[in-house]
Amino acid sequence: MITSIILAAGEGTRMKSSLPKVLHKVCxxxxVNCVxxxxxxxxxxxxxxxxxxGKENVIKSLEAENVNFAVQPIGEDIPYGTGYAVMQAKxxxxxxxxxxxxxxxxxxxxxKTLTNLIDYHKNGKYAATVLTADFQDPTGYGRIIxxxxxxVVEIVExxxxxxxxxxxxxxxxxIYCFYGKYLKEALDxxxxxxxxxxxYITDAIKILKDKGLEVGxxxxxxxxDIKGVNTRVQLAEAEKIMRKRINEKLMLSGVTIIDPDNTYIGSEVEIGKDTVVYPGAILEGKTKVGSECIIGHNSRIADSVIGDRVNIQISTIIESKVDDDTKIGPYAYLRPNSDIxxxxxxxxFVEVKNSKINDNSKASHLAYIGDAEVGKDVNIGCGVVFVNYxxxxxxxxxxEDKAFIGCNVNLVSPVTVRKGAYIAAGSTITDEVPEESLAIARSRQTNKEGWVKKKNSSNK
Structure with missing residues (x-):
């Protein structure tokens, strides 16, 4: 059995933030979720x-993680220190x-580091093991003797x-690994x-050595691996390191990232092989991208599922699904619950929200599609608005399938356009359009010949 005790009670004053330090995000x-x-x-x-x-916020952020919590008291008379924090989890x-x-x-x-530390501790049968590292400039750190x-004989500040x-x-x-019995003795x-x-938890090492126990x-x-974060500058440094790790792992698995230094991919994002990611792309949350896709520059995808061979250019996709061989953008916006x-x-400049658009349909430019179900092989012309509110x-x-919606049409919901129907450009549709019919909902054009000449003469 292995237990971790993660110390997350600090205020983090150097972050200059009302948010608890451990809740600031990296990739x-x-x-604290990363740990x-x-x-x-x-x-x-x-x-x-x-x-x-900020314990309420920290606890809330870990609701789905199935962890245990120990509360460290806060007050002027509280002694504090790393040892005191560990005592709360005794x-x-x-x-x-x-x-x-x-x-x-x-x-x-x-x-990998944690696994190696634990294995080293077990194999050496140590009472405690200290995780150490060589620093070119160790100023300010405790030295390992x-x-x-x-x-390890001693840790000297x-x-x-x-x-x-x-x-x-x-x-x-x-960072340490202890055998439980000896940790409790040291805390006492x-x-x-x-x-x-x-x-101080460092004092536990000396206590165990004085008992004649071995410390590795x-x-x-x-x-x-052990780089801590106390300021926003260090947060940015950690972000850069984490991003480099994520991008390298993806590239080694078969993803092409054109400019890794300018590509932002979250730690939980999955990308299939032979997908190409261009500079400035931001992929966040639990996003999954298939194989052989193109994620164009400055595109943002959050918590979405992208199929295979999808081409996305300078577009934003949030909490949505895009199936195989589809083209998105440039400058398209898929809002939550879009299913393409x-x-x-x-x-x-097409915006889709809370809508399903089925196979082989197209909305090529300047349209708003909200709260809709669009069938297969549908054409949605330029300037079409689904008036959903x-x-x-x-x-x-x-x-429905194979319908043709002409340019600058308003579809005033709730309304249904049946299979194979056509709607003339400039129409405002408020009633159902029957199957394979043509709907025209606009005034007939009237030309008044000579009108401009009469207008100009009357102004003299």
Missing amino acids: GKSM VDTCKKANINKNVVVVGH DYIKDNEYVVILYGDTPLITS RDNKGN HKDATDEQREIKEINSG NLTNDNAQNEY GYKLEDST GKSVKIGD DGKNKHKTIV
């Missing part, structure tokens, strides 16, 4: 999040399990280190007898 996902997801991928069975500042710690201590503001930690067997110890490049990441013996009046140190190869069929054309309620329009 579309809050930092929880990583724990699950590392097969950590039980995850405990220690909350404090009831979740079992003697015969392994416990990993993590932080909600380290979103770059990977499941090892014995001649390579075990920078301010307390001797000149010789400050030359050590190996630093403490603050922590004190806050220091200048800050705080309990697992050194990371990629130190970016196969081989459909949604052209420039009467000022109080939304109503549905149905256009």
